[in-house]
Amino acid sequence: xxxxLFGYGxxxxxxxxxxVERNHQIVAKVDVDTQQIxxxxxxxxxxxxxxxxxxxxxxxxxxxxVPVVSGTTGWLDQYDEAVAHCKQKNGALxxxxxxxxxxxxxxxxxxxxxxxxxxxxxxxxxxxEVHHVHKLDAPSGTAITLAEGIIENSDYxxxxxxxxxxxxxxxxxxxxxxxxxxxxxxxxxxxxxxDIKHTAHNRKGFxxxxxxxxxxxxxxxxxxxxxxxxxx
Numbered sequence: 444x445x446x447x448l449f450g451y452g453x454x455x456x457x458x459x460x461x462x463v464e465r466n467h468q469i470v471a472k473v474d475v476d477t478q479q480i481x482x483x484x485x486x487x488x489x490x491x492x493x494x495x496x497x498x499x500x501x502x503x504x505x506x507x508x509v510p511v512v513s514g515t516t517g518w519l520d521q522y523d524e525a526v527a528h529c530k531q532k533n534g535a536l537x538x539x540x541x542x543x544x545x546x547x548x549x550x551x552x553x554x555x556x557x558x559x560x561x562x563x564x565x566x567x568x569x570x571x572e573v574h575h576v577h578k579l580d581a582p583s584g585t586a587i588t589l590a591e592g593i594i595e596n597s598d599y600x601x602x603x604x605x606x607x608x609x610x611x612x613x614x615x616x617x618x619x620x621x622x623x624x625x626x627x628x629x630x631x632x633x634x635x636x637x638d639i640k641h642t643a644h645n646r647k648g649f650x651x652x653x654x655x656x657x658x659x660x661x662x663x664x665x666x667x668x669x670x671x672x673x674x675x
Contacts, residue, residue: 447471447485450492482507510535516584540584542652557596
């Protein structure tokens with residue numbers, strides 16, 4: 444598969460390394476100074492750029508008939524527009540706040556636990572996420588996805604940073620050194636607490652999941668998620 448990388452930071456370089464190991468070819472490395480892109484040479488694009496560039500990257504790929512996998516967070520106010528554009532152009536798109544296979548299993552576990560806890564009014568849910576100091580958005584896209592999974596399966600109706608109202612999920616954000624990503628969901632009552640936690644040891648899991656998603660997406664049309672890729 445011939446891959447175009449949109450964003451060539453730490454994640455882009457990790458994807459490049461794994462792609463070569465999986466016998467793929469990187470045919471484009473698109474960054475802020477890139478002037479021209481040969482879209483015809485790209486079988487699938489993988490976008491790990493910046494929040495202000497992601498939507499334009501996705502739109503350009505779809506306009507040129509290139510399937511696109513995006514893991515950039517912080518641009519989701521334009522997600523519905525990207526979905527509509529993809530459908531209009533009969534394109535192919537996968538967006539995920541986190542492509543780690545383990546995290547996507549964690550998403551499923553989070554939703555199942557939320558359903559189980561929903562009738563138990565004596566428990567309050569909260570979340571904590573820890574990332575490296577270079578991360579631009581807070582809370583993380585992964586934390587927002589976790590919060591949305593709880594909201595869909597409980598009486599909570601929103602999330603907030605810091606102190607929360609009765610119907611809100613409090614999210615605590617930490618930025619520390621080079622932490623790849625840690626997420627904890629806690630249900631606490633007067634008598635006990637239940638925690639579920641995912642800890643990324645490095646960025647390799649994110650890169651591998653994005654490549655698996657790209658391999659799966661080629662030849663398809665539509666808007667998909669990692670649930671489709673993993674058949675969850």
